[in-house]
Amino acid sequence: MRKMLVIAVREYQAAVRTKTFIISLVIIPVMMLGSLVLQLLLRGVSMDTADKHFVLLKHRDTDALVKHLQEEINIYNTKDVLGSSGQQIKPRFVIDRVEETAATSDSRDRQRFDLSEQVRAGTIVGFLEIIPDGDLPASFKEIEKDQKKVPILLRYQTNRPTYKEFSTFVKDTLAKHMRNQLRDQAGLSEQQALALFRPVALDPKGLSRIDPDSGKIVDASKEGQFAPVIVPIVLMMLLFLVVMMTATPFMQSVVEEKMQRIAEVLLGSVTPFELMLGKVIGMAGVSLTIAAVYLGGAYWAAWHFGVADLVPAGLLVWFVVLQSLASLMYGSLFIAIGAACTDMKETQNLLMPVMLVVCIPFFFMGPVLQEPNSALARGLSFVPFAAPMLMMARIATPPGLPWWEPTLALLVVLATTILCVWAAGRIFRIGILMQGKGARLGQIFKWVIRG
Amino acid sequence: MPAVAIDHVSKAFANILAVNDLCLEVPDGTIYGFIGPNGSGKTTTLRMIMRILHPDRGHIRVLGEETMGAANDRVGYLPEERGLYKQMKVRDLLRFYAELKGFRACQPAIADWLERLGLADWANKKIETLSKGMAQKVQFIASVIAKPELILLDEPFTGLDPVNLEVLRNAILDLNRQGATVIFSTHDMAVAEKMCDFIFMIYKGKKVLDGTLEAIQNAYGTDTVRVRLDGASSALGNLPGVAGVVDFGNWQELRINPGSDTNQLLAALLARGPVHHFELARPTLHDIFVRIANPEPNHA
Numbered sequence: 087m088r089k090m091l092v093i094a095v096r097e098y099q100a101a102v103r104t105k106t107f108i109i110s111l112v113i114i115p116v117m118m119l120g121s122l123v124l125q126l127l128l129r130g131v132s133m134d135t136a137d138k139h140f141v142l143l144k145h146r147d148t149d150a151l152v153k154h155l156q157e158e159i160n161i162y163n164t165k166d167v168l169g170s171s172g173q174q175i176k177p178r179f180v181i182d183r184v185e186e187t188a189a190t191s192d193s194r195d196r197q198r199f200d201l202s203e204q205v206r207a208g209t210i211v212g213f214l215e216i217i218p219d220g221d222l223p224a225s226f227k228e229i230e231k232d233q234k235k236v237p238i239l240l241r242y243q244t245n246r247p248t249y250k251e252f253s254t255f256v257k258d259t260l261a262k263h264m265r266n267q268l269r270d271q272a273g274l275s276e277q278q279a280l281a282l283f284r285p286v287a288l289d290p291k292g293l294s295r296i297d298p299d300s301g302k303i304v305d306a307s308k309e310g311q312f313a314p315v316i317v318p319i320v321l322m323m324l325l326f327l328v329v330m331m332t333a334t335p336f337m338q339s340v341v342e343e344k345m346q347r348i349a350e351v352l353l354g355s356v357t358p359f360e361l362m363l364g365k366v367i368g369m370a371g372v373s374l375t376i377a378a379v380y381l382g383g384a385y386w387a388a389w390h391f392g393v394a395d396l397v398p399a400g401l402l403v404w405f406v407v408l409q410s411l412a413s414l415m416y417g418s419l420f421i422a423i424g425a426a427c428t429d430m431k432e433t434q435n436l437l438m439p440v441m442l443v444v445c446i447p448f449f450f451m452g453p454v455l456q457e458p459n460s461a462l463a464r465g466l467s468f469v470p471f472a473a474p475m476l477m478m479a480r481i482a483t484p485p486g487l488p489w490w491e492p493t494l495a496l497l498v499v500l501a502t503t504i505l506c507v508w509a510a511g512r513i514f515r516i517g518i519l520m521q522g523k524g525a526r527l528g529q530i531f532k533w534v535i536r537g
Numbered sequence: 538m539p540a541v542a543i544d545h546v547s548k549a550f551a552n553i554l555a556v557n558d559l560c561l562e563v564p565d566g567t568i569y570g571f572i573g574p575n576g577s578g579k580t581t582t583l584r585m586i587m588r589i590l591h592p593d594r595g596h597i598r599v600l601g602e603e604t605m606g607a608a609n610d611r612v613g614y615l616p617e618e619r620g621l622y623k624q625m626k627v628r629d630l631l632r633f634y635a636e637l638k639g640f641r642a643c644q645p646a647i648a649d650w651l652e653r654l655g656l657a658d659w660a661n662k663k664i665e666t667l668s669k670g671m672a673q674k675v676q677f678i679a680s681v682i683a684k685p686e687l688i689l690l691d692e693p694f695t696g697l698d699p700v701n702l703e704v705l706r707n708a709i710l711d712l713n714r715q716g717a718t719v720i721f722s723t724h725d726m727a728v729a730e731k732m733c734d735f736i737f738m739i740y741k742g743k744k745v746l747d748g749t750l751e752a753i754q755n756a757y758g759t760d761t762v763r764v765r766l767d768g769a770s771s772a773l774g775n776l777p778g779v780a781g782v783v784d785f786g787n788w789q790e791l792r793i794n795p796g797s798d799t800n801q802l803l804a805a806l807l808a809r810g811p812v813h814h815f816e817l818a819r820p821t822l823h824d825i826f827v828r829i830a831n832p833e834p835n836h837a
Contacts, residue, residue: 088639089637092633092636092637093637096633100622100624100625104624343620346620346621346623347616347618347619347620348620348621348622349620350589350616350618350620351614351616351619351620351621351634351676351679352637353587353589354587354589354612354613354614354615354616354680355610355614355634355637355638356637
């Protein structure tokens, strides 16, 4: 045990006393926050203000709509594309031409293909069809069934589906126009129409609570509604991030120790198992340090803005426990891979199956967060390699879990960790002195089974 | 009780038998030299004594213990392949190795060793700034810092200049005088002859020599004649009673057949030209090594 601790302390110090560690510790949140801030700053600034060209395909009985749309586009192009300083900040919409829709189905397909070719050639961004009620295609029946009756269908074809400015503009403009027509037909005033089309508002809230200082009931805050969604995701991501931030450098250090022949010197003083376990414990220490810095920072920020109660202390204790076990479990696998390889290139091949295992929780993150007490979520959170992250997410999602569930998951993770450390110890013992060529996956399994 | 007792030990790697049914006893308090050609099994034997490798067959007792898999704090080990953490400072590194051996109050000993091996000024420098010879001395200190009772040194003198070699040799002799048993492997036969109480030679995994230098040389008898002649190569062909000749340039060694008449040999040499030196001698360790590892001598 003493030797393991000596190794762990050295590994810990070697990892945290480097400039790289401190820089990466700071740079990751800075980059994450920075990208958010940058996105906010760039939200109002469209980098590309070049005109966007479109073609309109006009069906029968849509002349009035097309005309109205063109008028609204003209207004948009003269007013809405300008920023507060009067400079153009958005591209203008340019309707190159309005074509009559072909009469037959075949000729219509040809017309659409020709326009698609123009989109592919970059001449236009897309083309829009305004299809009236009577011309709705058979394939639209399904949509119609869901949305009841639609007055018109907007068919918009493009190879740039992420650019939604134009389609959204057309949809909103024509919807407003048709609402106004209905209002006029019904002879309603502006106020009556607004009341008629006003949507029902939903104000999602968290739970009310009693302020421990004043003893008064405090209404649920807006933050209280977001916390149950954000906190589990943040904790799960943090757990993954911290394991990845520490496991990979430790694996690299094992490969380097092999290449620089340090391993044999160490094996003159400690057994391979002590050496490996010391490294894994050191790694767990580093990961806890990173987690403490990030969680501490986040908790301080939460306290500063008066929402610290959204992250209960019990949750942090669970995080520390699951984080430690996850580091030991995944860390032992990474370190065993390092011991079985003779250079960093070889580790890439062996890492693939381990990375797949580590990423399992993310494949199921959505359903688990949506229904944390479903049979699927419950079952998955007891699967060894998925348990730390998924159980963390479930614990953090209200209304919480019965005590036995995280306890059982903890025991599963603990047993898996012991198994992983044992297996990794066997791989490490044989692999660490091996020079020349790295081991294959099959060979590694043999080492584990035969010892 | 011997410091190391190896009893019918064998070790194979894949299909290669690295050590074959080896028996050896290293008496307590002695200096034991392991010699043998490259790949003969020296390092494998040392690694098995250290329990870094486990024998396939047989038993090894180290300082009376036969515990498998536990690194012994009473044993110091300098492996053949040198490797140190390049980013660590010399003093921190030595403290780390001392603590691994359970030697916590190690600072005075570290200072003493650094002073003794001329590294005091480098105590707070990183390993990466040291020369190869300095790093080797640091590694030697790391292996002996915890005052081990048994010291295993795999090729400790390789790559050292004569001054550093002398420093390291004196350090090893001091440790031995203080009671430590020392086992070291070497290719330098002169060093082995001068330092070792016992010499063990392994060849193709099997023990071929084991004993004191005196005993080994006695086993071979006085079968060597050292001579210095003019035009050596041409003068040494077809001499009576000579089994082999090794020409070192300035002087030559003749291995004579048992029972050969050395006076007759001297007369034959004198008949071919002036003889500046003629000496009857026992074979050197180097000569014995070469005879075993390369049984075909160079004939002049």
